Amino acid sequence: MWSKTLLVVILAIAVQEVVSQCSRDTCGPNTNCRVQGSAAVCRCNSGWDHAPGGNTIEGCTVRISDGQRSSGISHRATPPRTSFGTLSNRLGNNRIRSGSSSVGSRQNFNDGGDPCAERPCGLNAECTSQGNRAVCSCPPRYEGDPNIECTLDPCETTRCGVNAECERRGNQAICTCPPGFNGDPLIRCDDNPCNSSPCHPNADCQVQGTRAVCKCRQNFEGDGIIECSLDPCLNNPCGTNAECQRTGSSYRCVCPRGYSGNPQFRCNSDPCGENPCGPNAVCNPNGNVATCVCAPGYLGDPLSREGCYNEPCSTGPCGVNAECESRGRSALCRCPRAHTGDPYTRCKFDPCAEAPCGVNAVCNEQGEGYECVCPPDYTGNGYGVCTYNPCATSSCGPNTDCNVIGERAVCRCISGYRGSPNSRSGCLADPCSIDQICHQNAECTNQGGQPVCSCAPGYVGDGFHDCFRGNCLSNDDCGSQEACQEYQCVDPCASACGSGAECEVNNHVAICRCPRGLTGDPFQNCRRFTREEICGDACGPNTDCTVNADERPVCKCLPNYIGNPLTGCRYECTSDRECPSAQKCSNFNCVAVCDSSACGENANCRAINNRAECTCPEDFQGDPYTRCFTECVRHNDCPENTACIKFRCQDPCYALAEQQCAPTANCEVKNHKPICSCFTGDPFRSCREFNRDDLCKPNPCGVDAICQPGYNNRGSDKPVCTCPSGYRGNPLVRCTRGDCERDSDCGSNLGCYNFNCEDPCRRGACAPNAECQVRNHAAACSCPDGYYGNALEACRPTQANTRVVGHSNSRNRFRFKRFVDNVLSYLY
Known part of the structure; x- marks a missing residue:
């Protein structure tokens, strides 16, 4: 009974010992401690992480953000795998875990047994025995907490492309191209974007900055990336004189302007192909000659630049019954014969229009006929001659008779009357009416009621008793230049002719005529000729007639006309064909074809x-x-x-033959100048194939760095940049000479590390808690007083009350374990 009670007490103490593992300030700040099996496991609180190189036993002092937590970074402590069946085994397997350490230690107190036998390490971790301790570590290419789990670096299982870099992000491997490289990091990263052959096989690749520019080669067309097709017209597949026009990757043959025929075989010159005719003209080929004619309804010069114009009469500009005559570009409207009116509105038939009546007669329209009558003051036959009657308008007085003598009206008193027949009072009854009051050859006149007898013309005497005959009774009684008028021989020209007329007596008769240069009725008035009367038909067609000082017609051709003005003038030309080949017909004159307005500026x-x-x-x-x-x-x-x-x-790369690059070289235009280049060789003569020595020509490395042909992780050629001995730095940027090449180059208290003189003790040569002294350029490590162990591995304190987590707990657990084992062995 007592033994059982003792056993219960011992077990209670053991349980209390296990539970108390998390109650003795086992874990550091910002952590939580949990007992798993017989071990205390320290975990960081949410939002905290341990320092780089530290562990959760020392505490979690680094605050992390939500972005860091979401990026996949985590520090997990998974329960250890245990296969211990006894309490003593569980009590002896207390493990200290760290979220980032790669080596963990465990003391095994199984009386000299193998501490790794119980597999104290985490998943995929390796266990090595060091004295009585089990040391857990992650194998090569693995990382993590060896006391919990070692995970394989994802970059070890992920194959990135050539020249690509692998970056671990959480449990993922991210492939990226290094700076200065581009491309698909899963396939290849190139510092030259043209190395990936992004262009069409018939295109050349040119580097512009970090971009590859594809340009089709000469005689090829396309975008340079997807298509670069050969110009199908390059070999001139068309017939003679034909033109080749490209349509995509195909072509079509056409005859050029001025040619016609089958373009696949031959295009012949078409005289009408270049449209040699002017506007509104029609070209008719006649062999190799083009004949230009105005289109129907058009007039003008079909060969001139002005061409043919619309025939002015073709639009019917004239009125009803009117006739239209074309005068150049104008229409002349006139009424036809026997018609009168406004020719631009209406022409009406007029039977009197052609003056069918006699001389001086008046035509009166009678329906569709006419009537000819003599006008007032005229007498005669209206269809023959109407003679002027001066008595019609005479001013004879009352009781008078009017007698016509020549063209004059003579007033006489009627028989039995006397007086002044031309006065307003006229003739009055007078004593002269008594028979034989005067001589038979006398005339009686009433003067104040008294008869006055006077001999008649041609007679002389007292009139009462005697009146004898005058100079003559007829013209025969007078000389040849005189005429017998009223019994007197007088000059007949004195009163026979009109104003301005010339008079000549011929056989007692006055002959009146208008002098040279005058015209008109010589018995009434002679006047000067008008211009129309002088010119008449003196000049030919298309002429202008003027009258000179001698009143003779002067004929000259109208403007733009040439020829003999007496017979007729004509235009110098009416079409270009009437002019020399270097001239054209303009305004009916031959003028130079190449005048100032023929061609455009600079042509x-x-x-x-x-x-x-x-x-x-x-x-x-x-x-x-x-x-x-x-x-x-x-x-x-x-x-x-x-x-x-x-x-x-x-493009100067193709337009300047003398500056063209070598056939296999690249030509790039910069600032209007062609720049030839090739990867290897002379770009102006010949580009050669690339060899490994060209990797370092020119030197792609940094300043003072050495370039050597090498290989990348895929076995492809790659320039390898290194700093020479005695230099340090980034060989891709710059190598600078260091402080030393060997320890002897530094002071005795310094060592040569990476070509720098540094304190060996500051490089972590000794274990934690160890003392370091520099002797002859090297670090001498030793454990200080109160510590024991290997100064290169670890110095442990010897005090029993030391609060170093892991060591004090291990010793306490060891004592408790030994006590329990002794009790159990005693009981059983």
């Missing part, structure tokens, strides 16, 4: 077959009929990847 003009052929000078562009201009006059006028060559912005 050249050549006269061919009365037409101006305008061309831009060589290397000029534009429309020769409006303006020729240069695309550039200096390089700065062009984009940077082109140059001004022969006034055009062109």
Whole structure:
């Protein structure tokens, strides 16, 4: 009974000892302690982590953010795997865990047994015995807490591309290209983007910064990446004189302007192909000659630049019944014969329009007929001659008779009356009416009621008793230059002719005529000729008639007309064909084809077959009929990847034959200049194949670094940069000479480390708690008083009350374990 009670007491004490593992300030700050099996496990509180190189026993002093927690970084302590069946075994397997340490230690107190026999280490960890301690460590390429679990570095199982770098992020391996490299890090990272052959086989790759620029080779077209197809027109697959036009990867043949035919075989010159005719003209080929005619309804010169214009009469501009006559570009409207009115509105039939009546007669319209009558003051036959009757408007007085003598009205008193027949009072009854009051050859006149007898003309006497005959009774009684008028021989020209007329007596008769230069009725008035009467038909058609000082017609051709003005004038030309080949017909005159307005600015003009052929000078562009201009006059006028060559912005890599690169070289335009380059060789002569020695030509390494051909982790060629002996630094950037090459180059209290003179004791040569002294450039380690052990591995305190976690707990557990074993052995 007593033994059982003692056993219970012992077991209670043992349990209390195990539970008390977490009650003796086992773990550091910011941690929580849990008993798992017979061991105390320290874990960091949420949001905390232990210091790099530290462990959770020492405490968690580093605060972590949510981003760090979400990135996959965790420090887990998993329960150890135990296979211990006895209490003593469980009590002896107390393990100290660290979230980041790679080596853990465990003391085994199984009386000299193998401390690794009980597999105290974590998953995938290795256990080695050092004295009576089990030392856990992660094998090569593994990392983690060897007391919990060693995990394989994901970068060891992940194969990144050539030249790529692997970076571990949590449990993931991230492949990235190093600085200065680009590409797919899972396949290959290149410092030259063209090494990955991103271009089409028919394209050249050019490096621009960190980009690869693909450019199709000469005679190839496309984007350089997906397509670079050969120009199908390069070998001129079309017929003679035909043009080849590319359509994608195919082509089509067409006859150029001025040619016609089958472009697959031959294009023949088409005289109408270049449309040599002017506007509104129709070109009819006649062999190799083009014949230009105006289109129907058009007039003008079909060969001129103005071409043919719409025939003015074709639009019907005239009125009803009117006739239309084309005068150049104008329509002349007039009423036809026997018609009158406004020709631009309506012409009406007029039977009197053609003056069908006699001389001086008046035509009166009678429906569709007419009537001819003599006008007032005229007498006669209206269809023949109407003679002027001066008595019709005479001013004879009352009781008078009007007698016509020649063209004059003579007033006489009627028989039995006397008086003044031309006065307003006229004739009155007078004594002269008494028979034979006067001589028979006398005339009686009433003067105040008294008869006055006077001999009649041609007679003389007292009139009452005697009146004898005058000078004559007829013209025969007078001389040849005189005429017998009223019984007197007088000059007949004195009163026979009109104003301005010339009179000549011929056989007693006055002959009146208008003198030279005058015209009109010589019995009434002679006047000067009008211009129309002088010119009449003196001049030919298309002439202008003027009257000179001698009143003679002067004929001359109208403007733009040539020829004999007496017979008729004509235009110098009506079409270009009537002019020399270097001239054209303009305004009916032959003028130079290449005048100032024939071609555009800066254009050249050549006269061919009365037409101006305008061309831009060589290397000029534009429309020769409006303006020729240069695309550039200096390089700065062009984009940077082109140059001004022969006034055009062109690629100098192809336009300048004398500056072209070698066939296999790359040509890149920078600042308007062609720059030839190749990976190896002379870019102006020949580029050769790449060899391993070219890896270091030019030296890709940093300043003062050494370049040697080498290989990367995939076995591909790669330049290897190293700093020479005595130098330190990043060989890809710069190598600088160090302080030393050997220890003797430093003071006796310093050593040469990585070409720097440093204190060996500061490089962690000795174990924790050990003392370090420099002797002859080396660190001499020793455990101080109160400590024991290997100064290169660990110095442990000898005091019993030392609070070093792990050592004091281990000793206490060892004593308790020995006590329990002794009790159990005693009982059983």
